[in-house]
Amino acid sequence: MHRRASGDLPPVAAGTRPPADDDRRLALALRDGRPEAFEPFAERFGPLILNFGRRMCGHRDDAEEVMQETLLKAFLSLKDLRDPSALRAWVYRVAANACMKMRRRGRHQPMERPLSLDELVPQPSGDGAPPQIADWSNLPLDRLLRGELSAALEQAILALPKEFRVILVLRDQEGLSTREAADVLGISATLVKVRLHRARLALRRSLDAYLAGRPGGAARRRRAGR
């Protein structure tokens, strides 16, 4: 995993986005009611929605249900899509609604609680000394992610309140821009940024709890807080 001391993050690795023109052509074919367009539509968006559903619902069966419902519903309601180049956002909107409905049915639903900033950032000790912050960023996270860390991180994502989780998944896994995520969810770009930031802080805290006790993590905690 490439890591830098500062500067911009690289683009989302999942970068499976086809050219916008392809989406537009496909949307026009679908809107014209050409049944043969459904298969390329399912090929392009099925895997995306399956991953999105899995991150949102946490269960393969639910993710498959979301995928099927989304593909069918999106296809059958495409006549309502005004801007053919917005096909991708349209499909994610249908998928997000399907996920929210599924969660309302009460499956795989963790306790929902707000993300308090006081809990998400380390606080100084009572005597005003700076907090101890472990720097585990140099641990081989890419190797650890091939093992149990991957499951721990997936659980941490599932434990996020849904309105934060959906933004984290859209932005940091599906690679949507802030504007696109805002359009999908019908909220402001500012709110997308606020919730994304808190979601990231919550996951950092989860990884910190998981990694700081490892060789390297605890030692670096002492040094960083000196």
Next chain:
Amino acid sequence: MSRGSRVGTGAGARRGAAGADGHRHGPGARRCGEMVEYLSDYLDGDLDAALRRTIDEHGGQCPPCRAFIRTLRATVEAVRSLPRRRLGRGAVRSLVVALRKASGGRL
């Protein structure tokens, strides 16, 4: 999108990577609490140059904030590195057949 120096994704966050209101960890450092709300914009390249430089300089002087920024970056990179499930061509075909059946002839 470039963000000015008055708006941060913490939207009113008052406590920083280093936590305390007004706490300064490094010599001459800005308040650590002012840093944390800008960090996602910082990582996403959405900050203007002046604020970005301020955070770079602060991180250079403040070990706790530097550790916080690095681990936040590593967190986002880890999320982005999680494996994605693939759907084989055969699975897509089966899906299409099933959905055509379920649509009652509308596909």
